[in-house]
Amino acid sequence: MLNIGPYKFHSRLVLGTGKYQDFETMKKSLEASGTDLVTVAIRRIDLNAPKGEGLLDFLDPERFSLLPNTAGCFNVEDAILTAKLAREALKTNLIKLEVIGDKFSLWPDMEQTIEAAKILIQDDFVVMPYCGPDPVGARKLQEIGCHAVMPLASPIGSGLGIQDRETLSIVRKAINNVPMIVDAGVGTASDAAVAMELGADGVLMNTAIAEAKKPIQMAEAMKHSVIAGKLAFDAGRMPRKFSADPSSPTKGVPGS
Amino acid sequence: MKIKVNGEFVSFKGGTVNHLLRELKISPDFVAVALNREIVHRHERDCIELKEGDTLEFVKAAPGG
Numbered sequence: 411m412l413n414i415g416p417y418k419f420h421s422r423l424v425l426g427t428g429k430y431q432d433f434e435t436m437k438k439s440l441e442a443s444g445t446d447l448v449t450v451a452i453r454r455i456d457l458n459a460p461k462g463e464g465l466l467d468f469l470d471p472e473r474f475s476l477l478p479n480t481a482g483c484f485n486v487e488d489a490i491l492t493a494k495l496a497r498e499a500l501k502t503n504l505i506k507l508e509v510i511g512d513k514f515s516l517w518p519d520m521e522q523t524i525e526a527a528k529i530l531i532q533d534d535f536v537v538m539p540y541c542g543p544d545p546v547g548a549r550k551l552q553e554i555g556c557h558a559v560m561p562l563a564s565p566i567g568s569g570l571g572i573q574d575r576e577t578l579s580i581v582r583k584a585i586n587n588v589p590m591i592v593d594a595g596v597g598t599a600s601d602a603a604v605a606m607e608l609g610a611d612g613v614l615m616n617t618a619i620a621e622a623k624k625p626i627q628m629a630e631a632m633k634h635s636v637i638a639g640k641l642a643f644d645a646g647r648m649p650r651k652f653s654a655d656p657s658s659p660t661k662g663v664p665g666s
Numbered sequence: 667m668k669i670k671v672n673g674e675f676v677s678f679k680g681g682t683v684n685h686l687l688r689e690l691k692i693s694p695d696f697v698a699v700a701l702n703r704e705i706v707h708r709h710e711r712d713c714i715e716l717k718e719g720d721t722l723e724f725v726k727a728a729p730g731g
Contacts, residue, residue, distance in 0.1 A: 426729075426730060426731025427729045427730060427731070428729040428730045428731045429729070429731070430729065436729070449730060449731055450727040450728065450729070450730055451727070451728045451729065451730025451731075452698070452725050452726070452727065452728065453725060453726070453728035453730075454672040454673070454723065454724065454725055455672065455692055455697065455724045455725060455726055457671060457672060457674060457676075457690055457724075464696070464726065464727075465727050465728060465729055466696055466726075466727055476727065478727065479730055479731070481730050481731070487703075491700060491703055491723075494698075494700075494705045495698040495700055495705065495723065495725050496698070496727075497698075498698035498699070498705055498707065498708075499696055499697060499698035499725060499726055499727060500696070500727060566731070567731075614731075615731075616730075616731030617731065
């Protein structure tokens with residue numbers, strides 16, 4: 411169970427809805443992953459094609475909660491406006507807050523993220539900020555009342571996996587009151603498992619599934635890897651040793 | 667009069683936000699509206715009369731991560 415503010419989710423996997431070849435593949439992938447929280451962007455309606463099949467026609471509201479994002483925002487004002495539009499359009503106060511500071515890396519701007527988060531929290535949003543793998547920034551986000559912190563594992567859409575395990579582990583230790591959801595950079599199932607083994611409460615991904623050769627199968631793999639990683643973390647891994655330690659008895663070997 | 671909708675100039679004969687939504691054939695259910703960067707709540711859409719030079723955003727959920 412993943413608790414975010416007043417909301418509870420069965421799955422620890424949060425999935426994006428972008429980049430799929432068609433809505434049918436997206437729908438089947440979301441279902442195969444077992445997720446119950448999916449991210450959406452907020453974009454202008456095309457005035458030349460105001461109708462037509464839309465994303466929401468493929469997202470059963472009984473099955474999936476929506477987590478709108480502020481992707482594409484580079485300043486506090488645009489992020490706040492987008493969050494308010496999202497709440498109005500989708501009737502949810504959940505918001506994945508992104509305030510980007512660099513177009514090339516899509517790295518978050520922590521100063522503006524913190525400022526925007528404060529305003530949104532005051533306005534009764536449940537705020538889940540995208541942030542760098544930065545224990546000091548993450549702790550500040552927790553202190554101002556964010557409902558989760560979402561450090562990146564590597565740049566959005568890169569599929570490079572977890573670039574710095576030790577730092578993510580330090581972020582984990584810095585955050586004790588709200589969930590840590592590793593957001594961005596997962597490329598394959600083992601990356602998601604490692605994120606969970608480092609103590610993450612959840613993993614958010616999009617491209618790793620949408621751009622897999624078989625998205626639906628990858629979605630299923632991600633489902634199992636997040637469950638496995640969480641089980642392994644809770645089970646407590648054995649200590650690392652730098653020499654071999656035989657698993658079979660050393661006495662009674664035949665012929666010795 | 668001329669107003670700006672989603673970054674484009676649009677001619678509008680005048681009326682409320684809901685009149686404009688109907689004229690543009692936008693189904694109002696999952697749409698959010700901002701007028702000059704302020705949110706227009708659903709219950710306000712029938713009351714607010716648009717003026718020359720107003721800037722509107724009509725948005726909806728789109729695929730994204």
